[in-house]
Amino acid sequence: MSRANPAREARHRQRQDEIIAAGRRCFRQSGFHAASMAQLAAEAQLSVGQIYRYFVSKDAIIEEMVKRIIDTRLQHIKETATADLPRLLAWRHALNEEDEALMREVAAEATRNPVVARMMAEADNRMFTQACQNVKRDHPEMSDEAIRACVEVMAVLTEGTAWRRLTPQKASADRLYTLYQQINTLLFRTED
Known part of the structure; x- marks a missing residue:
């Protein structure tokens, strides 16, 4: 060998x-x-x-690029507490603006290309799994079902915010922060 x-x-x-x-x-x-x-x-x-x-193909280049972007995001997720989400959303923080723009391109390509759609699904699974692990770490009292539901809501808020970065913010970040804190409190309260 x-x-x-x-x-x-x-x-x-x-x-x-x-x-x-x-x-x-x-x-x-x-x-x-x-x-x-x-x-x-x-x-x-x-x-x-x-x-x-x-x-071997343009799709392979896209796949490697997506993998690198997702690897960076996963590292960030591992290092971020769920309590930080309201601040990130309210001030529309982006980890990397260019990565955000490229992932919008990936999403558009996924509507035309089943190979890229599979890449998106795999990337989403990786991100969702890591986010669930973070919530479990920060809120061990929560059931797996509750964690998955909370992560789904967080994903909608986060991904929606990524798209909203394309337009001027129409409410003050301070006011949004208060609202996002309330949502966070609701999501991560102890189950009854």
């Missing part, structure tokens, strides 16, 4: 990173659907054939 060459693996990973970075720029500019492999190759300063050495 031969050992992998660490220098070669590092070069391979670096080239993948460069392709992902070029893909992010192309997808932000043209959308996933309209961005061509030729456009991506030009942006990465590679030939299309060279890109196919690292990714």
Whole structure:
């Protein structure tokens, strides 16, 4: 059994990173659907054939990009308490604005492409599972059913807020914070 060459693996990973970075720029500019492999190759300063050495398809590039965005979000979720949600929602905090925009592109592409729709479903499952683990950590007294319901409501609030970032906020963040705190209190109260 031969050992992998660490220098070669590092070069391979670096080239993948460069392709992902070029893909992010192309997808932000043209959308996933309209961005061509030729456009991506030009942006990465590679030939299309060279890109196919690292990714078997445009969908594979999208999948790796989504995986990286979700990995970052999962790390953030692990480090965030459920009590922090009202503040994040009220002031419309985004972990990464570019990632938010790219995930909107992914959502649009998922309506046309079943492979990307599967990626979205897998990403959602990963995020939902981690959020449930966080709620269980912060509220061990809650039943699994109650946790799933609370996480579903939190997901709707969070994802809705991500879409609302596209428009000017129409209520004061301070007032929204109070409302979100009330929702949080309702969601995470001890079950009767």
